[in-house]
Amino acid sequence: MTTAAPPSEIADEALEILRELTGRPDAVFREGQDAAVAALVERSQRALVVQRTGWGKSAVYFVSTALLRRRGAGPTLLVSPLLALMRDQVAAAARAGIRAVEISSANMTEWDDIAARLAADDVDVLLVSPERLTNPRFREEQLPGLVARCGLVVVDEAHCVSDWGHDFRPDYRRIRDLLGTLPAGTPVLATTATANERVVADVAEQLGAGGVDVTTVRGPLSRDSLRLGVLRLPTDRARLAWLASHLTDLPGSGIVYTLTVAAAEETANLLRDAGHEVRAYTGRLDDADRKDAEEALRQNRVKALVATSALGMGFDKPDLGFVVHLGAPSSPVSYYQQVGRAGRAVEHADVLLLPGPEDIAIWQWFATSSMPREDHAAAVLTAMADGKAWSVARLETVADVRRSRLELLLKVLAVDGAVERVQGGWRSTGRPWVYDADRYARVTRTREAEQRSMLAYATPVDQAECRMAFLQSALDDPTAAPCGRCDVCAGPWYATDVPEAAAEAASAALDRPGVELAPRAMWPTGADRLGVDVKGKIPPSEQLETGRAVARLTDLGWGQRLRSLLGDDGVGGVVELEAPSIEEDPDAAFDVPVRRAISDVPPDEELLRACGRVLAAWDWKERPAAVVAMPSRRRPQLVSGVAQGLAGMGRLPYLGELSLAHGGPTGQPGGNSAFRLAAVWDRIVVGPELRERLSSVPGPVLLVDDLADSRWTMTVAGRELRRAGAAGVLPFALALTA
Structure with a gap:
């Protein structure tokens, strides 16, 4: 108006x-x-x-x-x-x-x-x-x-x-x-x-x-140009196959949103293989590439950008014809903001949500990663009480928290007046600071309520209310009313079929295992403050070679299967999120999951075949001459089973496992490099029997583990193997956390 x-x-x-x-x-x-x-x-x-x-x-x-x-x-x-x-x-x-x-x-x-x-x-x-x-x-x-x-x-x-x-x-x-x-x-x-x-x-x-x-x-928040819909498909293969088959059905050019960087890159690759002009847009792009991708979409040189939320607020293309979400944002408010990119200067634009059963786990990970912890704040403030400027790298030796979370914590403390950013890092202001547990608890409850609301938005057509009215109500818009255009008001406007050929192509792409596992090249700054007397570059004689993993836990396809096997917390914890059987109820995959204990089981044939395909495609300089397993306290059957299975496939000798010393690694996965290194230093060793077997191995050894998070466990184990006489160490993990 x-x-x-x-x-x-x-x-x-x-x-x-x-x-x-x-x-x-x-x-x-x-x-x-x-x-x-x-x-x-x-x-x-x-x-x-x-x-x-x-x-x-x-x-x-x-x-x-x-x-x-x-x-x-x-x-x-x-x-x-x-x-x-x-x-x-x-x-x-x-x-x-x-x-x-x-x-x-x-x-x-x-x-x-x-x-x-x-x-x-x-x-x-x-x-x-x-x-x-x-x-x-x-x-x-x-x-x-x-x-x-x-x-x-x-x-x-x-x-x-x-x-x-x-x-x-x-x-x-x-x-x-x-x-x-x-x-x-x-x-x-x-x-x-x-x-x-x-x-x-x-x-x-x-x-x-x-x-x-x-x-x-x-003013009123209804968008008359938008036609909203929700299409619930049971697997990531089905969602990608649908998109590859029906992207051309969508008007003009638009945005395909994903929840993770890995999903954006994989989806863009699959769509390009299917003949579509698309590009990935994530926070990993440098500024010049971002500008180029934005202009490609504005000028309609691509059908879509496959993007994370990095392409969000304020992106201006008035004639944007569609927005598709592969996976739902964690709140209706966030969803409304993203779909608002479409239909600004055109009469009709299509908005479609394809939710996935993994959405909830991703929401929970992002929610917990954005909240500062009281023990981390106390450690930082105690260290900074000396009044000197502390670099972020130095602060990593006093708080066992990843750098991204540490930087967020420092911003929170700075906003609250407890620290200030100065030349050379951060410095305490001397002002008292109290952890506001009540406020963080209230925010957590609010975000959990928003997640439940987003699940309600994704209700099947025959059980839902008007999509636009739902979003308006979530934003407390008193003018909310049925829009007459969405799939609830006017019936589904989108195709629901998944062509068999597209499904097979999606399966082939997602079943293609193998990602690079980059070796550590530098010891973490400040490790000596935690009792580990190393610094600078890791000597070539103690380094790992470039390795491989079957998938990242954030990947589609094998990433989802490994997440189910290893634990959905992304660090191999003792519980996982599990949805009810799709076969029993096609919509059950979208229900709030329950938690169950993870059991240690030997690898099945499908997993071993995937591992074998990764090794077959590995362009190593020198083929491994033997296989060694990492010692595992949580999944000994799985790790040793994979190691022995690969040895059998490659007709290589299986030398056994490394040994644990001083009770094994300490602490929990997920912290920063300095603490992770200190937690494994001198705690993984080459036992006498393994040392003797290594002496007769003429080439590098394949070192097998279940999960690579910080990569310091692999790095220390590889160093021990090299110092015990291994000609080289080729690291292999089932999954990477990122």
Whole structure:
């Protein structure tokens, strides 16, 4: 719905700028846009705009910027969460004659030039990421001057401010502190398309810190152009085969979302093999490749990008024709945000969810990985009590936590004021800090409720309610009503058949085992602080060769089978997620799974054949001359069975197992490198009998294990074998955790 702007002091001027921005001489403001502009420009208020994707939130801040700059105000400071979003916003601003620049990791060589332009008042909009607010150089050299003279502050994708939001980012919480330093009367705009009442209230409270009034502009969230559907298929093979067969049925070009990087890459490969023009888009791409992939989709040079959530907020292709999800996001709010990429400037766009039984396990892994632990925080703060700057690598020797989680913990502590980022690392501020267990428990309960809600959204057609009304209700939209277009309201609009040829091709691709197991080349920094006297490069005489594994636990196909065998926690734990039998109930694969104990069993013939295929395709420099098994306390039958089976296949001598010393490895899998190395150092040894057998082996040995996580167990075991006389060590694992 569009309406003309009501009379105001700036109505005509604002409309003129809007038409320049859109390039349309007949453009008019949509309902609520003009009210938000007037609040910012005429009344210097703080406003929170919650409107559906495609409503035109960026028009509000670009029109407001142009009006304020004409009145002598300083530049707009725009906090934006993603590089792709920044690029789109810079391009949109240029169309309206607004000089917008970004400061990000992608243009570090331009920072000095941008600083000079800011000093010369030659910039209208400066875009920064929330992480940039923690950068010492930016915080000390640029931010104070910007805060003192900026004409408008914009917080884009403002749901990230709230830890209740589906895409909470700790650095966004710094914005509350930033707002507290603004001169009185500086207008502030926060925008989002994906916030329920809880998030809206939280964001508004943070915007209004200090008693400042906040105007909330909220509109209906129904998207009339979207046709929603859910297709439930029992296996990853069936989902991929359906997509390969029916991708061309979907209108225009679009996005196929997956939950993991491995799934995105595998799916893109399979679709290319089926003759489709697609590309993978994940966080592993460098900035240049991301830009190229985005432009390929915008220019319709590809049918689809197969993407993780790295292609998310703010990606702008108004004529995007479809969004398909292979696996469901963990909340309806997140799902609404992603499907909102489609149908902005076309009458019809198709949105289809193909949920998978593995979705729940992936949700749980991401949920637990985003929560800081109290013992980790205590260890970090205790170490930093010396008042010195600590690098992240050095902190890894005091808290047994992976680097990504450690960096998240540091951001949380920094936002809470307990530590600060300085040149050379992080330093304690000396301010007391208390672990807010109640808040984290509340957030956990909220996310669990969102997961249950997402399972309810994926209900079969004959049992579901209107898909669009469901999403609107999840976002607390009071205008929710049946849409008349989705598969519940109008019947399934998508094909449901899975052609046999496509199923066979998908099975062949997924049944193709084998991924590279890269050897460790460097000892972890700070290992000596944990009693392991090594540093620098691992000597070539003690290194492993490049190895192989059957699959990653995150892979489709064999990854899913190995996850079931080894445990769904990704680190070979003692329990796994198990769904009821598909044969008993085709929809049961999507039910909430139960937990059961994992038993140690010998390998079956299918697994041994897969291992054999990996070895047959291995382009090793020298064929192994013998097989050795890792000692396993949890799965001795499985590990020794695989080792002996491979020895039999290759007609190689089986030399037996390595031995455990001092009770074997300590601790739990999943920590950082320094702790993992210390946990296995001097605890895996070559026993006398194995040492004697090694003396008669003329070539490298194949070292077999079930799971490679940090790879330090393999590294230490290989070092012991090399020091005992092995000519080389070829590591082989059933699965990699990543």
